Amino acid sequence: xxxxxNLLGFGEIxxxxxxxxxxxxxxxxxxxxxxxxxxLDGLSGGYCAGVVFxxxxxxxxxxxxxxxxxxxxxxxxxxxxxxxxxxxxxxxxASIFIGDSGALALALLLGWFCITLSQSAVTGQxxxxxxxxxxxxxxxxxxxLFALFFVRLRRRQHPFExxxxxxxxxxxxxxxxxxKATPLILVxxxxxxxxxxxxxxxxxxxxxxxxxxxxxxxxxxxxxxKKYGRKN
Numbered sequence: 714x715x716x717x718x719n720l721l722g723f724g725e726i727x728x729x730x731x732x733x734x735x736x737x738x739x740x741x742x743x744x745x746x747x748x749x750x751x752x753l754d755g756l757s758g759g760y761c762a763g764v765v766f767x768x769x770x771x772x773x774x775x776x777x778x779x780x781x782x783x784x785x786x787x788x789x790x791x792x793x794x795x796x797x798x799x800x801x802x803x804x805x806x807a808s809i810f811i812g813d814s815g816a817l818a819l820a821l822l823l824g825w826f827c828i829t830l831s832q833s834a835v836t837g838q839x840x841x842x843x844x845x846x847x848x849x850x851x852x853x854x855x856x857x858l859f860a861l862f863f864v865r866l867r868r869r870q871h872p873f874e875x876x877x878x879x880x881x882x883x884x885x886x887x888x889x890x891x892x893k894a895t896p897l898i899l900v901x902x903x904x905x906x907x908x909x910x911x912x913x914x915x916x917x918x919x920x921x922x923x924x925x926x927x928x929x930x931x932x933x934x935x936x937x938x939k940k941y942g943r944k945n
Contacts, residue, residue, distance in 0.1 A: 771846075868941075
């Protein structure tokens, strides 16, 4: 990440020497977040397919047809995988699974494409999305990981200890079936991703997009602390 964009409204933010360790940290967060998201049939695979599809739209709008082709070769096997991994009228349960290695590998690919396509200095071509658009595309797993980190600390647990307080677990505990929970989360993720891309296409201030994202992140975190922050 050579540039973070105009996140604060005072001009472009360049990490400089910190760009490499910061990029590695971002990959670690995304890879762990997507791996933790893999708790329902079709959820992580469907989420990755949705992000890839939105990236294809962004590349097509920017005229980056070489990336459209490459991303299409990533989307096709994801869709084929979802036929056997997502629940639908012809399949009651998943018959194949993405596993830890699959989730980590897909997160690595998504992170690479998001960073590359937001850094015009790297590609030598127009950026397909702004750096702030990345956090909107990846909002659902990252926000859930961030909130759970503080919830577990408040309960004096290890921040990476497993529990049933992830977003998909909360939805299931409300009586919503896995067949409905997965599409619900994917629709929310797609909406948030479209907000990030539409903001870039409409040339909205990056600082405003970043501020709105932070507001949603903090609201979701504080709600989690209030409802799940006590020891069971």
